[in-house]
Amino acid sequence: SHQAPDSLRGKVVGSGHVALPPTDWHEMLVQAETALTYEFQRWLRHGDLFDIRAAIANATVTQPPSGHTTPSSEERTNIPDHHGSNIGSHNQQSRILGKGQTRLFLSCRPLALARFPWEAWELGTEFSATRAIQIVRSTLTIQSSSGAVVKHHRRRPRILVILGDSTGLNFQGDREAVQTLDKLAEIQFKGWQPGQSPQEVRKTICEAIADEDGWDALLFAGHSDEKDLMGGQLAIAPKVFMSIKEMSSYLAIAKRHGLQFALFNSCSGLDIAESLIGIGLSQVIVMREPIHNRVAQSFIRQFMQCLAQGMDVQAGMMAACQTLKLDQQFTYPSAHLVPSLFCHPHARLFRIPKRSLRQRLQALVPLRYEAIALTTCLGLSLLPMAQSFGVNQRLWTQSVYRQLTGQVPSADSPPVVLVQIDRKSTNDDRRLHIPNPIDRSYLADLVQQLTSHGASVIGVDYLLDGQAGDMANDEALREAIIQAVDQNVWLVFGSIFGEQNETVGLNRDSQLAEPGWVMESHIYMELGYMTLQASRDDAPFAYLLSLLHHGTQHNDIGANLQRPSRIHKIDLRNQFISQINALADQPQTPNQQKLSAIQGRSHFAPITLWSYEKFPPWLRQKWFAQLVDFSIPPDAIYKRVPAWAVLDPTITQQIPDLAGKTVMIVPGGYHQAGIDETSDNAPLPAATKYWYSKFPIASPLVNDPATGTPIFSGTSERLPKGEAHAYMVHHFLTQRTVVHVPDSWVVAIAALCGYFTAQWLLSAYPRDQWTQTQRRNLTLSFAGLTGLSGVVNLQLYISAGILLSWTLPTLLFWMYLLRVLRRKPHAE
Template identity: 40%
Template sequence: MKSKIFHLKVIKIKSGCNFELSWENGKTIAAIVDYPQDLDQGYQDWKHAYINCYRDLRVIKIKKSGSIPSSKKDHAGFLREAEARFLSLFDRWLRDGELYEIREEIAKAATDSSSNRRYWVDIILTCNCPELTRLPWEAWEISTTTRTNLSGFGTIRIARVSNTIHAGISHDKIIPGIRRRARVLAILGDEKGLDFKEDRKALAHLSKLAEIKFIGWQPEKDSSTLKQEIVKEITNPRGWDILFFAGHSNETAFTGGELHIAPDASLGINEIKQSLQQGIANGLKFAIFNSCDGISIAESLIALGLPQVAVMAEPIHNQVAQVFIVQFLNSLAEYKDVHEALRDACAFLKDQQNLTYPSAYLIPTLFRHPQSVLFRLEPFGLGHSLRNWLPTKKEALWLSAWLTVSLIPPVQDLLLEFRLLLQAGYREVTQQVQWQANPSPVQSPVRLVQIDNKSLEQDNVKLVDGRYMDYGYLASILDKLVTSNARIIGFDYILDQDKQQPDNSKQLRQSITEAINRNTWLVWAAIEAEHPADYYGVSAQIANLNQTMEGDITTYDWYVELPSNKCDQSCPFSYLLVLSYCLRNQDSGTTQLAMGLPELQDSNQKFR
């Protein structure tokens, strides 16, 4: 899914903040707004309520702050109240009129009417101080007075970026796509007060898509050996795609963040800086820290050149961390990118777990390198290639239904007719029809004798009762054709008026008998119908259908009717003429049977 990318810089200068939005081709919008002093207090109140609400956090030490007394009994209710007040202050600040153009530009990108597919509107956010970085930017509801509902196909999402990025990064290494089984290095840190059972189970869900290597503290392993083992695995020449950490962590002022890997040992990001750079050079694309206070960790890793890092911006409860990682990895296993997977997990916490874990959806956040492409697991292997050709469940249901319907004979005839129509059109366009492919005149075996008013006037013939053809006149035409040695003769005229002209009918019958004696095949016109009352055909007083044939003359202007597989009872008139010609010129019983007609054994064979 494609995305539109904006870069938003928010710089705090004394009591104000400078907002600068930039996007394609160097376009920029800048605005300066006052920074509300009560926003910091709102954050502190919310965080204090958050810490009081949750216990057993994935952190070693919590610094108490704020003015809210901890003796409040309904901690969850108090947290919801503090969250609502804090988000209201945050939203009011971002709705300042000076930021209207910035909000409008982003909202316009999310309602692009020229796009008919889903797309992302990515905002890559840079903040210059911890006070701004800690704000819940992901909860920013971007709208304007003219665009209160972002009903387009664009979905806005916000990722953060470190304020300082190493200038010597080789950006050609920041390529997330892989076409093989992913490799995951999972580091399980100090388990004091925690339970990694759900973390292990969630990672096991990726086992079919990724090779997972677990490493962590064991009672018999000393901390120095563990550190060396971690460094060795990070720099593994085979490389890793994902680095996963679960346990306790803290922010630090000078070491880039701290991971507690054992009860008596911690590991600073700066301590393993060179190892991490080597891991990035070997292909490390994404890291996730399912632990507390990870902002400084993420900023340090992004500064080193790691494409994306997911962390918890605040202390995280052990159970919340387990719920989050399950949802995150489930979405990742569906081949969603890491930002969409993080959004799915946060949405799950907000929509389905907010009563149990209030404010938890505000904690996870994603840092990304501004030049990186979001990482996702890619399908791989022969099995996936074959699955790409398999129908989806909905497609399979439709396919089964169509296959079942296609077994019905009338449907088969209908499908065959469409195919023949396409083939006929193709043959005509590509000039495969004989009269087009061979422009030289070809002597046709067909002679069309048309009886019109001019013919009747020349032969001084009058219509019987003003509308019926004189059967005596037809008899004379038949006699002349037989004398001319015509082998097959078809009359495209229904001969059912024998009672209106008995003498002429008798004369025509004599001519028919003479033609049959001279081995001439005759085909009469008829209008076939299922009900006898709707049938019109040659009268039995004129021709014997045991010695002659009768074909249906019902036609459509644009449609050629196909005969049924057994058309000895009812065949199209023109089809009988052509078939008779083929049979008369090929003395082969096999050909006759293949045509769907019985062999001619004697003159009494019924041919209708």
């Protein structure tokens, strides 16, 4: 059938129409092919060539076993044709292709001899060669360094596809065929665009070839032809041609940058192959004769599938030719004889290996600057000081976000009342002129007043391990404790752990109280973190107060608890913990179920304990630790009242009934507070400082009788640890849990997300399609997504209690993005 001339990927010299008698052209072509191959094989079996055929066959017998190599040796013979021309034969024994294979290199002069289908030479059959012989073409003049491949470490092979003049052609099939490799290789398309001048398209193609990032393979699709002295020419645009000689300097640069293989899926490519091998390229596949567009697309489709399966270019070409022979024999007979591979004898055949799991993991290995950034971010995320700083700033941000979005918890009825012994308290009462150790008669007065106001749970955040200087003070406190116990008030005194891990609390020699009257609980804390149970029998100060508060508020719990009594000779604390554990293990009522929930949230996660123990002290980690949520304003956690006001007869009457409240007697910020006279005061968290700038630190319970204004209580300069205990009590009772996801984990996840996003952008927006508009739109889109992720992150903290690092991971993510976004865009 008649085909449009433009469907050939070559230069049409002339065309026209002529009336012909009906002819079976297909049959005639098959007959011509049969005659050609018969005469070709008969000539190659001529007696004059017996010695060379025997020598080649003999080489297949003496070839070393597969997997072994011999010192490089090369046999060269010349096969004379009937016209006095020579065909060079190279049989390289040092290259073992695989089990049962030998490679024979052929070079032909003049060029007319190269048009014969040498790949069809049935060599070795008459001698029963033990190894299959693969015929590869070469040139008579090649550079000695052509086969040497400069190793360039790339995560994926890079393939440049040049699409030439499309007149009469459709490159859609070529594009689709090459894009089947997009998961295995980075592919970029270049070629003529409407509106480009000949100079512009030449410059675009040459700059792409000489790209500084280098290429592993070069593919050309379009029209081409032979051209004397020019190394062949390519049609790069309508009526615009470019010779290989013009491109040679750029191809040499590409070779230095790692170019290994070229495929010219176009017509009449013998000159092109000779030229490219001559300038140092190691492997080239061309079509020796004019080829139809459909045949070219069928070939490249099969060839790309073979590359995707991990075949080398020779095996891929042979498989593609076999497919042409079987599938296109009726439509395009003899098409399988047209492709040829030209190769340097010492070249390692190009292939795109299948990516194993190990290779996929190796692809994640960062580049140098990525490694520096990743190491820096991970290092900072692991430093405890950097973690504390980050958490502190993040909680400040959460405070601002809470207020802006109206998500501040109500301050109407917090469960805790703080009685703060502040600086005014120590200054106004002579008993506290030396406030450390605390005067016990002063504590006695506070306990009596709070008992009279109906307090059912009183926590004393003071350590009374020594003996008072005045026995009368001890006696006063003992009488106050007895009075409270007789009124069923739960009293909890602070304690610490001694050098032998023993409990150091109430001094037994002082006889302040018996174990059945009051409880003792350790007041150890690490600021910013919840103090949780180390075991079921452990009861930190805030945890114990929260259990007492919950138990005293609900009869279905309180009825099952042993009350404080001066009669029973038991350890009240141990008895209480045992009874609470029993109720939590088998909850029968909703209140008991809440008790079980409080207990369930009071334990350290195993991974938290593991990270704390496994890292050295200077790098100690607290993975998935529970945080104290200072983003909640203090007024929503507790109500405060100064100790001096509680003892002032003119003011104490203003204090409402404290039934249903847990009252804590705590230091209120005076300098000498703490075991070592400084340890009770911590730096003010940024979040708390923010709230103090918005709301005064005054007592909502009492007012100044003279002015009617709320009375100042506590301090705004530092954070007494008693206030942190109050936050913990609140969190236990409200089941507010804030988990700090390890910064290092988030940084690592951000690095992976950044890497895969960058890889997706590289595949979705190749350089030949990368424009300034796309870069601007993508930059704005990712900037918007970054802002949105920040808002989601803030809300996630409030709604789910999950604290995620944001700044370092975001910077690292953008570091990967900028590698793509900073690419030079293509002209629009």
